[in-house]
Amino acid sequence: MNIAYSPCPNDTFVFHALAHGLIEGAPELEVQYADIDITNTLAAKGEGPEVMKISFAALPYVIDDYALIPCGGALGRGCGPLILTAGEKNPGDLAGKTVAVPSERSTAYMLFRFWAKQMMPESLPVIKVMPFDDIMPAVQEGRVDAGLVIHEARFTYQNYDLNMMEDLGDWWEKDTGLPIPLGAIIAKRSLDAEKITEWVRASVDYAWEHPESSKDYVMEHAQEMSVDVAESHIDLYVNEFTRDLGEDGFAAVESLLSRAAEENIVPSFDLSKLRK
Template sequence: MKIAFSPCPNDTFVFHAWVHGLIPGAPQLDVLYADIDVTNTLAAGTSSGLDVLKISYAALPWVLSEYALLPCGGALGRGCGPLVLTQSGGAASSSQDPSALAGKRVAVPSERSTAYLLFRLWAAQNVPGGVGEIVVMPFHEIMPAVRDGLIDAGLVIHEARFTYPAYGLTLMTDLGSWWEADTGLPIPLGAIVARRSLDLDAIAGYIRTSVEQAWAQPALSKQYVMSHSQELAPEVAQAHIELYVNEFTANLGDSGYAAVTALLSRAAQEGLVPEIDWAKLR
Protein backbone atom coordinates (compact mmCIF):
# COMPACT_ATOMS: atom_id res chain seq x y z
CA MET A 1 0.00 0.00 0.00
CA LYS A 2 1.40 3.37 -1.02
CA ILE A 3 1.24 6.14 1.57
CA ALA A 4 2.54 9.70 1.77
CA PHE A 5 3.07 11.75 4.90
CA SER A 6 5.51 14.35 6.14
CA PRO A 7 8.79 13.61 7.94
CA CYS A 8 7.58 15.74 10.87
CA PRO A 9 7.72 14.11 14.32
CA ASN A 10 3.97 13.81 14.75
CA ASP A 11 3.52 11.87 11.49
CA THR A 12 6.48 9.54 11.98
CA PHE A 13 5.37 8.93 15.58
CA VAL A 14 1.82 8.08 14.46
CA PHE A 15 2.83 5.74 11.63
CA HIS A 16 5.90 4.11 13.19
CA ALA A 17 4.19 0.83 14.14
CA TRP A 18 2.52 0.35 10.77
CA VAL A 19 5.62 1.32 8.77
CA HIS A 20 7.69 -1.18 10.75
CA GLY A 21 5.30 -4.11 10.40
CA LEU A 22 4.19 -4.16 14.02
CA ILE A 23 0.45 -4.37 13.29
CA PRO A 24 -0.81 -7.91 12.61
CA GLY A 25 -2.67 -8.20 9.32
CA ALA A 26 -1.79 -4.72 8.11
CA PRO A 27 -0.37 -4.51 4.57
CA GLN A 28 3.24 -3.45 4.06
CA LEU A 29 3.64 0.27 3.44
CA ASP A 30 5.60 1.93 0.65
CA VAL A 31 6.24 5.38 2.15
CA LEU A 32 6.78 8.69 0.39
CA TYR A 33 7.99 11.36 2.82
CA ALA A 34 6.91 14.76 1.54
CA ASP A 35 5.92 18.19 2.81
CA ILE A 36 2.18 18.67 3.07
CA ASP A 37 2.16 21.18 0.20
CA VAL A 38 3.48 18.35 -2.01
CA THR A 39 0.93 15.83 -0.75
CA ASN A 40 -1.90 18.34 -1.27
CA THR A 41 -0.89 18.56 -4.92
CA LEU A 42 -0.48 14.81 -5.29
CA ALA A 43 -3.92 14.11 -3.83
CA ALA A 44 -5.54 16.55 -6.25
CA GLY A 45 -3.78 14.96 -9.22
CA THR A 46 -5.02 12.06 -11.28
CA SER A 47 -2.04 9.71 -11.40
CA SER A 48 -0.18 9.78 -8.07
CA GLY A 49 -0.88 6.09 -7.40
CA LEU A 50 -1.04 6.86 -3.68
CA ASP A 51 -3.57 5.01 -1.54
CA VAL A 52 -3.33 7.00 1.71
CA LEU A 53 -2.07 10.56 2.23
CA LYS A 54 -1.65 13.18 4.91
CA ILE A 55 -2.99 16.45 3.50
CA SER A 56 -4.19 19.76 4.81
CA TYR A 57 -7.86 20.00 5.73
CA ALA A 58 -7.90 23.02 3.44
CA ALA A 59 -7.24 20.69 0.48
CA LEU A 60 -10.23 18.43 1.15
CA PRO A 61 -12.65 20.22 -1.21
CA TRP A 62 -10.43 19.31 -4.17
CA VAL A 63 -10.00 15.61 -3.31
CA LEU A 64 -13.22 14.30 -1.73
CA SER A 65 -14.47 12.78 -4.96
CA GLU A 66 -11.54 10.32 -4.99
CA TYR A 67 -10.47 10.21 -1.34
CA ALA A 68 -12.39 9.81 1.90
CA LEU A 69 -11.52 11.56 5.14
CA LEU A 70 -10.49 9.02 7.79
CA PRO A 71 -11.53 9.63 11.41
CA CYS A 72 -8.04 9.17 12.84
CA GLY A 73 -4.33 9.78 12.31
CA GLY A 74 -4.52 13.48 11.54
CA ALA A 75 -3.75 16.68 13.42
CA LEU A 76 -6.40 18.71 15.18
CA GLY A 77 -6.13 20.31 18.54
CA ARG A 78 -6.08 23.34 20.75
CA GLY A 79 -3.15 25.65 21.32
CA CYS A 80 -1.47 24.39 18.15
CA GLY A 81 -2.41 26.92 15.52
CA PRO A 82 -0.28 28.76 12.96
CA LEU A 83 1.51 31.96 13.94
CA VAL A 84 1.93 35.29 12.15
CA LEU A 85 5.47 36.53 12.76
CA THR A 86 7.22 39.80 11.96
CA GLN A 87 10.79 41.06 12.09
CA SER A 88 11.61 42.67 15.41
CA GLY A 89 11.78 46.38 14.65
CA GLY A 90 10.55 45.85 11.10
CA ALA A 91 7.94 47.94 9.32
CA ALA A 92 5.13 45.53 10.13
CA SER A 93 6.06 45.09 13.79
CA SER A 94 5.92 48.67 15.04
CA SER A 95 2.97 47.37 17.03
CA GLN A 96 0.98 44.19 17.35
CA ASP A 97 -1.89 45.94 15.60
CA PRO A 98 -2.87 43.75 12.61
CA SER A 99 -3.51 46.90 10.56
CA ALA A 100 0.28 47.13 10.24
CA LEU A 101 0.01 44.31 7.68
CA ALA A 102 -2.10 46.39 5.29
CA GLY A 103 -0.45 46.30 1.87
CA LYS A 104 2.53 44.28 3.15
CA ARG A 105 4.20 41.17 1.68
CA VAL A 106 3.36 38.02 3.63
CA ALA A 107 4.96 34.61 3.13
CA VAL A 108 2.80 31.51 3.51
CA PRO A 109 3.70 27.80 3.27
CA SER A 110 0.89 26.95 0.86
CA GLU A 111 -2.28 28.42 -0.59
CA ARG A 112 -4.04 25.12 0.04
CA SER A 113 -3.28 24.88 3.74
CA THR A 114 -5.37 25.33 6.85
CA ALA A 115 -2.82 27.91 7.93
CA TYR A 116 -3.55 29.97 4.82
CA LEU A 117 -7.31 29.69 5.23
CA LEU A 118 -7.09 30.76 8.88
CA PHE A 119 -4.85 33.66 7.90
CA ARG A 120 -7.22 34.86 5.18
CA LEU A 121 -10.27 34.55 7.45
CA TRP A 122 -8.45 36.43 10.24
CA ALA A 123 -7.14 39.12 7.87
CA ALA A 124 -10.63 39.71 6.47
CA GLN A 125 -11.71 40.68 9.98
CA ASN A 126 -8.55 42.42 11.18
CA VAL A 127 -6.52 43.97 8.33
CA PRO A 128 -8.32 46.98 6.79
CA GLY A 129 -7.87 46.95 3.03
CA GLY A 130 -6.19 43.55 3.18
CA VAL A 131 -2.57 42.48 2.96
CA GLY A 132 -0.49 43.08 -0.14
CA GLU A 133 1.39 40.32 -1.97
CA ILE A 134 1.15 36.69 -0.82
CA VAL A 135 4.43 34.83 -1.37
CA VAL A 136 4.42 31.02 -1.22
CA MET A 137 7.63 29.42 0.02
CA PRO A 138 8.66 26.22 1.87
CA PHE A 139 7.83 26.63 5.53
CA HIS A 140 11.45 26.17 6.68
CA GLU A 141 12.50 29.20 4.58
CA ILE A 142 9.90 31.58 5.99
CA MET A 143 11.48 32.56 9.31
CA PRO A 144 14.91 33.34 7.81
CA ALA A 145 13.19 35.45 5.13
CA VAL A 146 11.29 37.43 7.77
CA ARG A 147 14.44 37.83 9.88
CA ASP A 148 16.41 39.08 6.89
CA GLY A 149 13.74 41.58 5.85
CA LEU A 150 12.98 39.87 2.53
CA ILE A 151 9.30 39.83 3.44
CA ASP A 152 7.25 41.81 5.96
CA ALA A 153 5.57 38.95 7.79
CA GLY A 154 5.44 35.18 7.73
CA LEU A 155 2.80 32.59 8.41
CA VAL A 156 4.51 29.66 10.12
CA ILE A 157 3.52 26.15 11.15
CA HIS A 158 4.99 22.99 12.70
CA GLU A 159 7.94 23.36 15.05
CA ALA A 160 8.28 27.08 14.27
CA ARG A 161 5.93 27.55 17.21
CA PHE A 162 8.81 26.47 19.45
CA THR A 163 11.79 27.90 17.57
CA TYR A 164 10.80 31.37 16.28
CA PRO A 165 12.37 33.27 19.25
CA ALA A 166 15.79 32.00 18.14
CA TYR A 167 15.32 34.01 14.92
CA GLY A 168 14.61 37.19 16.86
CA LEU A 169 11.07 37.38 15.50
CA THR A 170 7.96 38.96 17.02
CA LEU A 171 4.63 37.20 17.38
CA MET A 172 1.88 39.33 15.89
CA THR A 173 -0.94 36.85 16.39
CA ASP A 174 -1.63 33.22 17.18
CA LEU A 175 -4.26 32.19 14.65
CA GLY A 176 -5.14 29.13 16.68
CA SER A 177 -6.04 31.26 19.68
CA TRP A 178 -8.09 33.53 17.40
CA TRP A 179 -9.94 30.56 15.86
CA GLU A 180 -10.67 28.95 19.23
CA ALA A 181 -11.97 32.22 20.70
CA ASP A 182 -14.07 32.89 17.61
CA THR A 183 -15.59 29.40 17.24
CA GLY A 184 -14.99 27.48 20.45
CA LEU A 185 -13.73 24.62 18.26
CA PRO A 186 -10.36 22.87 17.87
CA ILE A 187 -8.10 23.77 14.96
CA PRO A 188 -8.26 21.37 11.98
CA LEU A 189 -4.74 21.16 10.54
CA GLY A 190 -3.78 17.88 8.85
CA ALA A 191 -6.13 15.16 7.56
CA ILE A 192 -5.58 11.54 6.62
CA VAL A 193 -7.39 10.51 3.45
CA ALA A 194 -7.65 7.17 1.67
CA ARG A 195 -8.96 6.13 -1.73
CA ARG A 196 -12.68 5.42 -1.58
CA SER A 197 -12.16 2.13 -3.43
CA LEU A 198 -10.25 0.69 -0.44
CA ASP A 199 -11.47 -0.89 2.80
CA LEU A 200 -11.69 2.38 4.74
CA ASP A 201 -12.70 0.80 8.03
CA ALA A 202 -9.70 -1.53 7.93
CA ILE A 203 -7.27 1.30 7.12
CA ALA A 204 -8.68 3.45 9.92
CA GLY A 205 -8.25 0.48 12.25
CA TYR A 206 -4.59 0.05 11.30
CA ILE A 207 -3.92 3.75 11.85
CA ARG A 208 -5.70 3.84 15.20
CA THR A 209 -3.74 0.77 16.32
CA SER A 210 -0.51 2.44 15.20
CA VAL A 211 -1.37 5.54 17.26
CA GLU A 212 -2.20 3.46 20.32
CA GLN A 213 1.04 1.48 20.04
CA ALA A 214 3.02 4.73 19.73
CA TRP A 215 1.47 6.00 22.94
CA ALA A 216 1.97 2.69 24.74
CA GLN A 217 5.65 2.31 23.76
CA PRO A 218 7.00 5.74 22.76
CA ALA A 219 10.64 4.66 23.08
CA LEU A 220 10.26 2.29 20.13
CA SER A 221 9.65 5.12 17.68
CA LYS A 222 12.31 7.53 18.96
CA GLN A 223 15.10 6.56 16.55
CA TYR A 224 12.74 6.59 13.56
CA VAL A 225 11.29 9.96 14.54
CA MET A 226 14.68 11.58 15.05
CA SER A 227 16.13 10.13 11.83
CA HIS A 228 13.52 12.12 9.89
CA SER A 229 13.79 15.30 11.99
CA GLN A 230 17.55 15.69 12.13
CA GLU A 231 17.40 19.48 12.40
CA LEU A 232 15.36 19.32 15.60
CA ALA A 233 16.63 18.87 19.12
CA PRO A 234 15.06 15.84 20.85
CA GLU A 235 13.15 18.06 23.25
CA VAL A 236 11.66 20.06 20.36
CA ALA A 237 10.62 16.87 18.58
CA GLN A 238 8.98 15.61 21.77
CA ALA A 239 7.13 18.90 22.29
CA HIS A 240 5.96 18.66 18.67
CA ILE A 241 4.54 15.17 19.26
CA GLU A 242 2.86 16.12 22.52
CA LEU A 243 1.16 19.10 20.88
CA TYR A 244 -0.06 17.53 17.65
CA VAL A 245 -0.77 13.92 18.66
CA ASN A 246 -3.80 13.98 20.94
CA GLU A 247 -7.31 12.60 21.41
CA PHE A 248 -8.33 13.87 17.97
CA THR A 249 -5.55 11.78 16.42
CA ALA A 250 -7.25 8.65 17.76
CA ASN A 251 -10.78 9.80 16.91
CA LEU A 252 -12.03 13.01 15.31
CA GLY A 253 -15.33 12.81 17.15
CA ASP A 254 -18.22 15.22 16.79
CA SER A 255 -16.21 18.32 17.74
CA GLY A 256 -13.50 17.41 15.25
CA TYR A 257 -15.97 17.09 12.40
CA ALA A 258 -17.68 20.31 13.55
CA ALA A 259 -14.32 22.11 13.34
CA VAL A 260 -13.70 20.86 9.79
CA THR A 261 -17.21 21.86 8.74
CA ALA A 262 -16.83 25.34 10.26
CA LEU A 263 -13.47 25.95 8.56
CA LEU A 264 -14.51 24.79 5.09
CA SER A 265 -17.93 26.44 5.14
CA ARG A 266 -16.42 29.79 6.18
CA ALA A 267 -13.69 29.44 3.56
CA ALA A 268 -16.26 28.62 0.86
CA GLN A 269 -18.27 31.72 1.82
CA GLU A 270 -15.11 33.80 1.31
CA GLY A 271 -14.46 32.14 -2.07
CA LEU A 272 -11.25 30.51 -0.84
CA VAL A 273 -12.31 26.90 -1.52
CA PRO A 274 -15.04 25.26 -3.60
CA GLU A 275 -18.32 24.27 -1.97
CA ILE A 276 -18.27 20.60 -1.01
CA ASP A 277 -20.80 17.80 -0.78
CA TRP A 278 -21.14 17.57 3.01
CA ALA A 279 -22.50 14.03 2.72
CA LYS A 280 -18.99 12.93 1.65
CA LEU A 281 -17.29 14.32 4.75
CA ARG A 282 -18.14 11.40 7.05
Protein backbone atom coordinates (compact mmCIF):
# COMPACT_ATOMS: atom_id res chain seq x y z
CA MET A 1 0.00 0.00 0.00
CA ASN A 2 1.33 3.43 -0.93
CA ILE A 3 1.24 6.06 1.81
CA ALA A 4 2.53 9.60 2.22
CA TYR A 5 3.08 11.42 5.50
CA SER A 6 5.46 14.06 6.74
CA PRO A 7 8.87 13.47 8.34
CA CYS A 8 7.61 15.33 11.43
CA PRO A 9 8.00 13.44 14.74
CA ASN A 10 4.27 13.01 15.33
CA ASP A 11 3.79 11.24 11.97
CA THR A 12 6.86 9.02 12.20
CA PHE A 13 5.92 8.14 15.79
CA VAL A 14 2.36 7.20 14.79
CA PHE A 15 3.26 5.24 11.64
CA HIS A 16 6.47 3.57 12.84
CA ALA A 17 4.86 0.21 13.59
CA LEU A 18 2.81 0.14 10.39
CA ALA A 19 5.80 1.14 8.26
CA HIS A 20 8.01 -1.52 9.84
CA GLY A 21 5.70 -4.50 9.42
CA LEU A 22 4.79 -4.72 13.11
CA ILE A 23 1.00 -4.73 12.66
CA GLU A 24 -0.45 -8.19 12.06
CA GLY A 25 -2.40 -8.49 8.82
CA ALA A 26 -1.39 -5.06 7.51
CA PRO A 27 0.12 -4.81 4.01
CA GLU A 28 3.69 -3.76 3.34
CA LEU A 29 3.94 0.01 3.03
CA GLU A 30 5.67 2.03 0.34
CA VAL A 31 6.30 5.29 2.22
CA GLN A 32 6.70 8.72 0.67
CA TYR A 33 7.87 11.41 3.08
CA ALA A 34 6.32 14.72 2.06
CA ASP A 35 5.39 17.95 3.79
CA ILE A 36 1.67 18.59 4.02
CA ASP A 37 1.67 21.29 1.32
CA ILE A 38 2.92 18.66 -1.13
CA THR A 39 0.32 16.05 -0.13
CA ASN A 40 -2.44 18.69 -0.27
CA THR A 41 -1.47 19.39 -3.87
CA LEU A 42 -1.11 15.71 -4.80
CA ALA A 43 -4.53 14.92 -3.37
CA ALA A 44 -6.18 17.82 -5.19
CA LYS A 45 -4.65 16.71 -8.51
CA GLY A 46 -5.65 13.09 -7.95
CA GLU A 47 -2.01 12.08 -8.26
CA GLY A 48 -1.23 11.08 -4.71
CA PRO A 49 -0.72 7.74 -2.97
CA GLU A 50 -3.64 5.61 -1.83
CA VAL A 51 -3.33 6.89 1.75
CA MET A 52 -2.10 10.36 2.73
CA LYS A 53 -1.77 12.87 5.52
CA ILE A 54 -3.21 16.21 4.40
CA SER A 55 -4.44 19.35 6.09
CA PHE A 56 -8.08 19.30 7.15
CA ALA A 57 -8.33 22.54 5.20
CA ALA A 58 -7.69 20.60 1.98
CA LEU A 59 -10.37 18.00 2.66
CA PRO A 60 -13.28 19.79 0.91
CA TYR A 61 -11.34 19.69 -2.36
CA VAL A 62 -10.91 15.89 -2.31
CA ILE A 63 -13.79 14.52 -0.22
CA ASP A 64 -15.50 12.94 -3.25
CA ASP A 65 -12.45 10.80 -3.98
CA TYR A 66 -10.98 10.21 -0.53
CA ALA A 67 -12.53 9.05 2.73
CA LEU A 68 -11.52 10.54 6.07
CA ILE A 69 -9.87 7.91 8.27
CA PRO A 70 -10.97 8.63 11.87
CA CYS A 71 -7.55 8.07 13.44
CA GLY A 72 -3.85 8.79 12.88
CA GLY A 73 -4.32 12.52 12.33
CA ALA A 74 -3.61 15.59 14.42
CA LEU A 75 -6.21 17.41 16.49
CA GLY A 76 -5.86 18.77 19.94
CA ARG A 77 -5.91 21.54 22.44
CA GLY A 78 -3.08 23.96 23.07
CA CYS A 79 -1.48 23.07 19.75
CA GLY A 80 -2.64 25.79 17.41
CA PRO A 81 -0.70 28.11 15.12
CA LEU A 82 0.81 31.32 16.49
CA ILE A 83 0.83 34.90 15.20
CA LEU A 84 4.29 36.34 15.84
CA THR A 85 5.55 39.93 15.72
CA ALA A 86 8.82 41.74 16.35
CA GLY A 87 8.04 43.91 19.34
CA GLU A 88 4.77 44.33 21.21
CA LYS A 89 1.80 44.93 18.91
CA ASN A 90 -1.97 44.75 19.12
CA PRO A 91 -4.22 42.99 16.58
CA GLY A 92 -5.42 46.34 15.26
CA ASP A 93 -1.84 47.21 14.33
CA LEU A 94 -1.99 44.56 11.57
CA ALA A 95 -4.92 46.15 9.71
CA GLY A 96 -3.79 46.59 6.12
CA LYS A 97 -0.28 45.32 6.96
CA THR A 98 1.57 42.31 5.54
CA VAL A 99 1.37 38.94 7.29
CA ALA A 100 3.42 35.94 6.13
CA VAL A 101 1.68 32.55 6.08
CA PRO A 102 3.08 29.12 5.10
CA SER A 103 0.09 28.18 2.93
CA GLU A 104 -3.33 29.41 1.88
CA ARG A 105 -4.69 25.88 2.02
CA SER A 106 -4.14 25.06 5.67
CA THR A 107 -6.04 25.01 8.94
CA ALA A 108 -3.67 27.68 10.21
CA TYR A 109 -4.68 30.01 7.38
CA MET A 110 -8.38 29.33 7.97
CA LEU A 111 -8.02 30.19 11.65
CA PHE A 112 -6.10 33.33 10.80
CA ARG A 113 -8.87 34.44 8.41
CA PHE A 114 -11.55 33.82 11.06
CA TRP A 115 -9.53 35.69 13.69
CA ALA A 116 -8.64 38.63 11.43
CA LYS A 117 -12.27 39.10 10.39
CA GLN A 118 -13.24 39.29 14.06
CA MET A 119 -10.37 41.55 15.11
CA MET A 120 -10.07 43.94 12.15
CA PRO A 121 -13.17 43.62 9.95
CA GLU A 122 -12.69 46.99 8.24
CA SER A 123 -9.17 46.42 6.89
CA LEU A 124 -7.85 42.88 6.66
CA PRO A 125 -4.09 42.20 6.45
CA VAL A 126 -2.30 41.57 3.16
CA ILE A 127 -1.30 37.91 2.91
CA LYS A 128 2.14 36.85 1.70
CA VAL A 129 2.75 33.12 1.23
CA MET A 130 6.28 32.21 2.26
CA PRO A 131 8.21 28.98 2.96
CA PHE A 132 7.70 27.98 6.57
CA ASP A 133 11.40 28.20 7.42
CA ASP A 134 11.62 31.80 6.16
CA ILE A 135 8.76 33.25 8.18
CA MET A 136 10.43 33.86 11.54
CA PRO A 137 13.57 35.44 10.00
CA ALA A 138 11.32 37.64 7.83
CA VAL A 139 9.42 38.88 10.89
CA GLN A 140 12.65 39.41 12.83
CA GLU A 141 14.19 41.42 9.96
CA GLY A 142 11.07 43.53 9.39
CA ARG A 143 10.38 42.21 5.88
CA VAL A 144 6.80 41.44 6.99
CA ASP A 145 4.76 42.87 9.85
CA ALA A 146 3.78 39.52 11.36
CA GLY A 147 4.04 35.81 10.68
CA LEU A 148 1.78 32.81 11.10
CA VAL A 149 3.80 29.79 12.27
CA ILE A 150 3.06 26.17 13.04
CA HIS A 151 4.64 22.99 14.43
CA GLU A 152 7.99 23.26 16.20
CA ALA A 153 8.03 27.07 15.90
CA ARG A 154 5.91 26.98 19.05
CA PHE A 155 9.06 25.94 20.88
CA THR A 156 11.67 27.99 19.05
CA TYR A 157 10.24 31.45 18.23
CA GLN A 158 11.89 32.95 21.32
CA ASN A 159 15.24 32.26 19.65
CA TYR A 160 14.34 35.00 17.14
CA ASP A 161 13.37 37.51 19.87
CA LEU A 162 9.78 37.46 18.63
CA ASN A 163 6.57 38.02 20.56
CA MET A 164 3.41 35.94 20.38
CA MET A 165 0.45 38.18 19.56
CA GLU A 166 -2.09 35.36 19.51
CA ASP A 167 -2.25 31.62 19.98
CA LEU A 168 -4.95 30.78 17.43
CA GLY A 169 -5.49 27.39 19.04
CA ASP A 170 -6.45 29.06 22.31
CA TRP A 171 -8.58 31.59 20.42
CA TRP A 172 -10.41 28.81 18.53
CA GLU A 173 -11.04 26.83 21.71
CA LYS A 174 -12.46 29.86 23.50
CA ASP A 175 -14.57 30.73 20.46
CA THR A 176 -15.96 27.22 19.87
CA GLY A 177 -15.11 25.03 22.86
CA LEU A 178 -13.73 22.47 20.40
CA PRO A 179 -10.26 21.06 19.68
CA ILE A 180 -8.39 22.38 16.65
CA PRO A 181 -8.28 20.12 13.56
CA LEU A 182 -4.85 20.17 11.91
CA GLY A 183 -3.87 17.07 9.91
CA ALA A 184 -6.16 14.38 8.49
CA ILE A 185 -5.47 10.86 7.25
CA ILE A 186 -7.36 10.10 4.04
CA ALA A 187 -7.69 7.00 1.86
CA LYS A 188 -9.02 6.50 -1.63
CA ARG A 189 -12.67 5.50 -1.53
CA SER A 190 -11.92 2.39 -3.57
CA LEU A 191 -10.06 0.97 -0.53
CA ASP A 192 -11.43 -0.71 2.59
CA ALA A 193 -11.54 2.26 4.98
CA GLU A 194 -12.47 0.05 7.95
CA LYS A 195 -9.36 -2.10 7.50
CA ILE A 196 -7.11 0.94 7.10
CA THR A 197 -8.63 2.44 10.26
CA GLU A 198 -7.91 -0.81 12.11
CA TRP A 199 -4.26 -0.86 10.98
CA VAL A 200 -3.59 2.80 11.72
CA ARG A 201 -5.21 2.56 15.15
CA ALA A 202 -3.10 -0.50 15.94
CA SER A 203 0.01 1.48 14.94
CA VAL A 204 -0.98 4.29 17.31
CA ASP A 205 -1.51 1.79 20.13
CA TYR A 206 1.87 0.17 19.43
CA ALA A 207 3.58 3.57 19.50
CA TRP A 208 2.18 4.33 22.94
CA GLU A 209 2.90 0.86 24.29
CA HIS A 210 6.51 0.82 22.96
CA PRO A 211 7.66 4.48 22.92
CA GLU A 212 11.35 3.56 22.74
CA SER A 213 10.84 1.39 19.66
CA SER A 214 10.22 4.34 17.33
CA LYS A 215 12.89 6.70 18.71
CA ASP A 216 15.59 6.00 16.09
CA TYR A 217 13.07 6.22 13.26
CA VAL A 218 11.68 9.50 14.59
CA MET A 219 15.10 11.11 14.98
CA GLU A 220 16.30 9.83 11.58
CA HIS A 221 13.63 12.01 9.95
CA ALA A 222 13.49 14.84 12.50
CA GLN A 223 15.38 17.32 10.28
CA GLU A 224 18.06 18.31 12.81
CA MET A 225 15.49 18.77 15.56
CA SER A 226 16.76 18.12 19.08
CA VAL A 227 15.48 15.09 20.97
CA ASP A 228 13.71 17.35 23.49
CA VAL A 229 11.91 19.32 20.77
CA ALA A 230 10.95 16.09 18.95
CA GLU A 231 9.49 14.65 22.15
CA SER A 232 7.61 17.89 22.86
CA HIS A 233 6.26 17.75 19.30
CA ILE A 234 4.94 14.21 19.85
CA ASP A 235 3.45 15.05 23.25
CA LEU A 236 1.61 18.01 21.74
CA TYR A 237 0.22 16.46 18.56
CA VAL A 238 -0.34 12.80 19.46
CA ASN A 239 -3.30 12.43 21.81
CA GLU A 240 -6.68 10.75 22.21
CA PHE A 241 -7.91 12.28 18.95
CA THR A 242 -5.03 10.55 17.15
CA ARG A 243 -6.47 7.22 18.19
CA ASP A 244 -10.09 8.14 17.53
CA LEU A 245 -11.68 11.38 16.33
CA GLY A 246 -14.79 10.66 18.37
CA GLU A 247 -17.76 13.01 18.51
CA ASP A 248 -15.71 16.01 19.68
CA GLY A 249 -13.22 15.49 16.88
CA PHE A 250 -15.87 15.19 14.18
CA ALA A 251 -17.70 18.21 15.60
CA ALA A 252 -14.48 20.23 15.42
CA VAL A 253 -13.86 19.25 11.79
CA GLU A 254 -17.47 19.99 10.81
CA SER A 255 -17.39 23.35 12.59
CA LEU A 256 -14.10 24.40 10.95
CA LEU A 257 -15.02 23.38 7.42
CA SER A 258 -18.64 24.52 7.43
CA ARG A 259 -17.51 27.94 8.66
CA ALA A 260 -14.81 28.08 6.00
CA ALA A 261 -17.35 27.17 3.31
CA GLU A 262 -19.75 29.86 4.53
CA GLU A 263 -16.97 32.44 4.18
CA ASN A 264 -15.93 31.11 0.74
CA ILE A 265 -12.48 30.03 1.93
CA VAL A 266 -13.18 26.51 0.63
CA PRO A 267 -15.78 25.20 -1.82
CA SER A 268 -19.13 24.04 -0.48
CA PHE A 269 -19.40 20.28 -0.03
CA ASP A 270 -21.58 17.57 1.49
CA LEU A 271 -20.64 17.55 5.19
CA SER A 272 -22.12 14.08 5.63
CA LYS A 273 -19.24 12.66 3.56
CA LEU A 274 -16.88 13.36 6.45
CA ARG A 275 -18.41 10.39 8.28
CA LYS A 276 -18.74 7.93 5.41
